[in-house]
Amino acid sequence: MKRNWPLHILVMPAIIIAFIFNYVPLGGIIMAFQEYKPWFGFTGSEWVGLEQFKKIFAFAEGRQVIWNTLVISSFKIVFQLIIPIVFALLLNEVRIMxxxxxxxxxxxxxxxxxxVILGGILLDLLSVDGGLVNQFLNFLGIQSIFFLGDGDWFRVTVIATDVWKDFGFSAIIFLAALSGINPALYEASVIDGANRFQQVLFITIPSILPITIVVATLALGNILNAGFDQIFNLYNPLVYDKGDIIDTYVYRQGLLGGNFSYATAVGVFKSIIAFILIITGYKLAYKYAGYRIF
Structure with a gap:
């Protein structure tokens, strides 16, 4: 402490901010076990135990938002793994720098x-009246599609736009793995008569398999994170049955509906499951790919 006190002072503002905004609010979890009324406060509100958690599965909409979250996030995870890998493999073959x-x-x-920005752009591009995408479909003789008003199309739109937004950035880790492959392996394969496709199949893909396993297993922790920012900026009441996820449901129930206890219970339920999945993901990554945090 005496030798490194300037470093401790340097990091202290970040620690204080994290404590205030990340740890102090954890005291509000008590609302999940109460019939919380703001005018009674934490101490005066009625204690109801696990009743709020039972409502999650008792209400049809509670079960539906859990299913919506699992469906949307699962497809996002799968495509956010496959497409960046394919893109990285294709880009790695380009020789014109x-x-x-x-x-x-x-x-x-x-x-x-x-x-917020992309949501506004997509609302214009995918509009039924005058949107460029539907104008192009009409030009091809295809009827206009209500991308953001039909539940099934909304899911497809959400998954596709999320992959489009992040696949390039997600590919960085795979490009880094590709750059670490020993060139001698490719040179030896050329001597043995391997073509480019065989080099990719038997050298490149096996070489990036460990990092692929790590990314896939660690992604399990995000199975209940379907993307609040994206859904919130694109959804509307017409697609609640197929597009509403846990985070947007908590927002509506808590901040808009004033049902603070129920919204807190849903959020706590999600956090507990996510915590278990994160631990499971790290254990799987360590077991199958030797990945360690430290």
Whole structure:
């Protein structure tokens, strides 16, 4: 402490901010076990035990938002793993550096745009009346599609736009893994008569398999995170039955509906499951890929 006190002082503001905004609010979890009334406070509200948690599965909409979250997040995880890998493999084969860097820059760019901006752009592009996408479909003789008003199409739109936004940035880790492959392996394969496809199949893919396993297993912790920012900026009452997720449901029940205890119970339920899945993901990553945090 005496030797490194300047470093402790340097990190102290971040610790204080994290404590105030991340740990102090944890005291509000008590609302999940109460029939919380703001005018009675934590001490005066009626204690109901696990009644709020029972409502999650008693209400049809509670079960539905859990199912919606699992469906949307599962497809996002799968495609956010497959497409970045394919993109990284294709980009790794490009030998024209100017073209390679230009493509990288273009596909990275959407990641740095917020869903507030992209949501507004997508609302215009996918509009039934005058949207460019539907105008193009009409030009091809296809009837207009209500992308953001039909539940099934809404799920497809959410998954596709999320993958489009982040696949380039997600590919960075795979490009880094590809750059670490020993060139001598490729040279030896050429001597043995292997073509480019065989090199990819028998050298490149097996070499990035460990990092692929790590990414896939660690993604289990996000199975209940379907993307609040994206859904919130794109959904509407017409797609609640197929597009409402746990985070948006908590927002509506808690902040808009004033049902603080029930919303807190849903949030706590999600956090407990996510915590278990994160621990499971780390154990699987360590078991099958030797991944360790420290």
């Amino acid at each position: 100017f073209f390679k860097r230009s493509v990288q820059t273009l596909v990275y760019l959407p990641h740095f745009l917020s869903w």
